[in-house]
Amino acid sequence: MDEAKRLVELIPRLRRYARALVGERASADDLVQDTLERAWTKLHLYRRGTDLRAWLFTVMHNVHVNRVRATRPVDPLEDEMPELAQRGTQADGLLVRDLDRAIARLPADQRSVLLLVTLEEMSYEEVARTLGIPIGTVMSRLSRAREKLRAMMLGQTPPSTKLKLVK
Amino acid sequence: MSEPISEADLQAYADGHLPEERRKAVDAWLASRPEESERIAAYRRLASEVRAAYNTMLSEPVPSRLTRVASAGLRWRRVAVVAGWIVLGILIGAPAGWYSRPERLVTQVVPADPSMIARRAAVAHATYSPEVRHPVEVGAEDEQHLVTWLSKRLGVKVRAPKLDDAGMSLVGGRLLPGENGPVALFMYQSQNGRRLTLYVRTEVPRNRETAFRYARENNVGVFYWIDREVGYALASADLTKDELLRLANLVYKQLESS
Numbered sequence: 305m306d307e308a309k310r311l312v313e314l315i316p317r318l319r320r321y322a323r324a325l326v327g328e329r330a331s332a333d334d335l336v337q338d339t340l341e342r343a344w345t346k347l348h349l350y351r352r353g354t355d356l357r358a359w360l361f362t363v364m365h366n367v368h369v370n371r372v373r374a375t376r377p378v379d380p381l382e383d384e385m386p387e388l389a390q391r392g393t394q395a396d397g398l399l400v401r402d403l404d405r406a407i408a409r410l411p412a413d414q415r416s417v418l419l420l421v422t423l424e425e426m427s428y429e430e431v432a433r434t435l436g437i438p439i440g441t442v443m444s445r446l447s448r449a450r451e452k453l454r455a456m457m458l459g460q461t462p463p464s465t466k467l468k469l470v471k
Numbered sequence: 472m473s474e475p476i477s478e479a480d481l482q483a484y485a486d487g488h489l490p491e492e493r494r495k496a497v498d499a500w501l502a503s504r505p506e507e508s509e510r511i512a513a514y515r516r517l518a519s520e521v522r523a524a525y526n527t528m529l530s531e532p533v534p535s536r537l538t539r540v541a542s543a544g545l546r547w548r549r550v551a552v553v554a555g556w557i558v559l560g561i562l563i564g565a566p567a568g569w570y571s572r573p574e575r576l577v578t579q580v581v582p583a584d585p586s587m588i589a590r591r592a593a594v595a596h597a598t599y600s601p602e603v604r605h606p607v608e609v610g611a612e613d614e615q616h617l618v619t620w621l622s623k624r625l626g627v628k629v630r631a632p633k634l635d636d637a638g639m640s641l642v643g644g645r646l647l648p649g650e651n652g653p654v655a656l657f658m659y660q661s662q663n664g665r666r667l668t669l670y671v672r673t674e675v676p677r678n679r680e681t682a683f684r685y686a687r688e689n690n691v692g693v694f695y696w697i698d699r700e701v702g703y704a705l706a707s708a709d710l711t712k713d714e715l716l717r718l719a720n721l722v723y724k725q726l727e728s729s
Contacts, residue, residue, distance in 0.1 A: 315537055320528035324521070331687055333534055334712055340540045400524045407521075421486060422518045423525060428488070443479045450482070450514050457517060 310356050311343060317357075317424065318364060324419050325368065327404040335371065339364040358434045361424070365416060365435055372412065406456040414449035417442055476500045481507070485514040536711055587650075589695050592670035592704030593688035595647060595656050600666040600708065607643030607658050617644050621655040621671075627701055629671050631657045632725040637718055639667055651675065665709035669722060674702045683719060685712065694719035698727065 318339060322332035343363050350359050407415060413435075420431045428446075432439040476497055483489045484497045501508040599606055609617040614631060622629050624646055631641050639659040647654040647670075654672040661667075674697050686693045692715050695704035703726070705719045 312538075315533050316529045316531070319531070319533070319537075320525050323528050324525045328690075330690065330692075330711075333537065334687070337537055337540055337712070340537060344540070399520065403521060403524050419521075422521045425486075428483070443482060446482055447478055450485075450517070453517055454510070454513050 307347065307350060307352070307356055311340075311347075311360065314357060314360055315340070318360065321361070321419055321423055322364065322368075324403075324407060324423060325415065327408045335364065335368055338371070339367045342367055355430070355433075357424075358426075358430050361420065361434045362436070368416075402457065406453055409456065410449050410452055414445045414452070417445040418449035418453070421446055481511055482514075485511050485518070536713055588670065588672065588697075588702045588704045589684070589686035589693040589706075590688055591649065591654070592668070592693050592695065592706045593686075593691040595654075595670055596666075596668045596691050596693075596706035596708065597689070599645070599656065599658065600668060606666075608645040610643040611641040613643075614641065621646060624653040625655055625671070625673055626652075627673055629655050629701070630726070632669070632722045634659055634667075634718060634721060637721055638662065639718065642666075665707070667705065667707045667710065667715075667718060670704040670706065672702050674700055683716070683723075685716075696723065698723070 315336065318336045319332060322335045322339075323329060326332050326335060339360070343360060346363065350356065407419075410418065416435060417431055420426045420434060421428070426434065428439055428442050431442045435442070480489065480493065480497055484494060489497065501511065609620065611617075611631075618630050621644060631644065634640070638661050640661075642658040642660050644655060644657040647656050649672050652673060654670060657669040657671070659667040659669070683694055683696050686695070691706050691708045692710065692712055693704050693706040694715055695702065696719075697703070703722065705715060705722055707715055710718070
């Protein structure tokens with residue numbers, strides 16, 4: 305089957321993952337757009353017969369990592385920024401907002417592992433390949449991410465929340 | 472007796488990735504450990520909540536800006552098949568360049584921005600763009616006065632670019648306080664009420680870059696650049712990145728030729 309068409313079919317899944325990863329719709333679609341643009345220019349590097357989905361998620365992962373690095377947002381603007389008048393885009397329910405908040409508090413590398421396993425239902429080998437990390441690392445990140453998420457959703461503090469300097 | 476149950480086994484159990492035999496072993500192991508059993512059950516519940524929360528994205532229509540990128544890709548592939556490899560080399564350059572050029576222009580590498588112009592512009596946008604009665608101090612009907620006044624206060628010649636051809640008409644402007652002196656803010660609005668603000672301030676002489684940069688502060692997208700001694704930031708919460716980039720290009724061209 306033609307990869308180009310497959311790629312288009314995968315857009316909704318890219319959007320789902322991006323939405324959970326960055327926690328907000330417009331930025332998620334910006335990420336998907338950058339990913340698609342990059343994927344088109346790199347499609348000749350994709351090897352036929354290998355897993356296109358894993359390849360595409362790898363592209364997205366790299367784009368995301370670069371964007372995060374590039375816009376390293378100092379600290380969130382929330383305290384300084386006036387609330388924008390909401391324009392009826394409250395499509396996201398309460399649970400989603402709670403999850404968004406909890407997921408956003410996971411360390412970035414644990415977040416991608418958790419979401420690929422949970423949303424994409426990838427096998428651990430696929431996750432390892434997609435993110436370019438050893439499978440043991442996948443397992444330990446997954447385990448830590450789940451425990452933190454569980455603690456947060458129960459309203460407790462996760463076991464080790466030490467503030468850490470991010471480079 | 473098989474191998475002891477590891478944490479990895481438990482994770483795989485929660486994900487349903489274990490082979491039958493191993494799964495049974497974990498079942499037996501969990502049967503006598505209520506706390507572990509509850510923990511794994513919680514992981515499963517969370518997983519299905521996460522899926523439920525985000526699966527709505529799968530059935531949503533894909534925004535047109537994404538399908539546009541995708542169909543552009545399809546188009547060049549079709550051309551490529553017809554044109555053959557040599558021509559392909561030339562053709563890829565055109566459409567791929569068309570879509571990737573803004574990205575290159577919008578330098579992805581944004582080092583810590585000491586001037587914080589993007590943030591200030593986003594805050595100003597978020598503050599004034601929802602205003603219904605007093606969005607500006609001086610309206611577009613007094614444009615000449617507005618521009619003269621702001622130029623005088625900033626100490627450089629400023630003017631409000633004309634964006635009517637792009638569907639954005641000038642609402643007016645106002646003066647804002649900035650870290651290094653007064654700042655000018657122009658506001659534009661489309662027919663259907665979408666708003667755009669242009670934040671203009673003088674820069675310390677060492678900042679002389681002109682590359683476009685993009686930042687997103689909460690829901691406000693900002694393109695910003697510095698042209699000689701003046702810093703500009705074009706912000707909107709209502710426009711997509713592409714639309715904003717197009718306008719930023721227009722503003723840049725007009726102000727450069729002034």
